[in-house]
Amino acid sequence: MTLRVRRNKVPSPPTCPLTECMALLRGAWAPNVIWYLSAQPRRFGELRVDMPRISARVLSARLRELEDKAVVSRRVLPTSPPSVEYELTELGRELVPAIQAIVRVGLKLKRRDGEHADDGPGRRAGRPRGNATGAIDAGAAVHS
Numbered sequence: 001m002t003l004r005v006r007r008n009k010v011p012s013p014p015t016c017p018l019t020e021c022m023a024l025l026r027g028a029w030a031p032n033v034i035w036y037l038s039a040q041p042r043r044f045g046e047l048r049v050d051m052p053r054i055s056a057r058v059l060s061a062r063l064r065e066l067e068d069k070a071v072v073s074r075r076v077l078p079t080s081p082p083s084v085e086y087e088l089t090e091l092g093r094e095l096v097p098a099i100q101a102i103v104r105v106g107l108k109l110k111r112r113d114g115e116h117a118d119d120g121p122g123r124r125a126g127r128p129r130g131n132a133t134g135a136i137d138a139g140a141a142v143h144s
Contacts, residue, residue: 021095024069029054029062031099034088037072038096041087071095 025031029051036042036050047059054062063086066072071092077083088096 021098024066024071025095025099027062027065029058030066031102033059033062033066034071034092034095035099035103037086037088037092038099041075041085043083043085047086066092 032051032054033047036047042050044056044059044063047063048054048056051059063072063074067074067086069091070089073087073089075085075087077085
């Protein structure tokens with residue numbers, strides 16, 4: 001006897017807000033740009049120093065994308081030669097706590113992987129040890 005598929009009582013959103021937000025953050029270097037702009041406005045060259053592995057071309061593209069999404073604002077400074085400063089918008093500042101939470105989880109995962117680095121060959125780092133029956137050892141699975 002097969003079970004009947006029940007209808008979901010939660011209406012679907014017009015466009016999935018989670019997908020929309022994750023599309024913004026999945027762009028290469030986008031979370032990093034938001035992170036480095038979270039404290040104060042930064043000029044292009046300062047962001048390049050903050051993120052030495054990013055190319056000028058990619059940084060420029062990422063800043064343009066974030067500006068188009070109203071996450072970053074661009075202001076031309078009245079200097080000679082002209083300089084541009086980037087700053088998070090109100091919407092961009094709303095993303096900072098989410099990125100901070102991701103960083104906290106990332107640090108926990110990094111510590112956890114470090115604890116399992118000496119598990120030896122054939123074990124994937126970061127996975128809890130199982131006992132002979134395959135059950136997860138509660139002590140090995142709990143990390144803070």
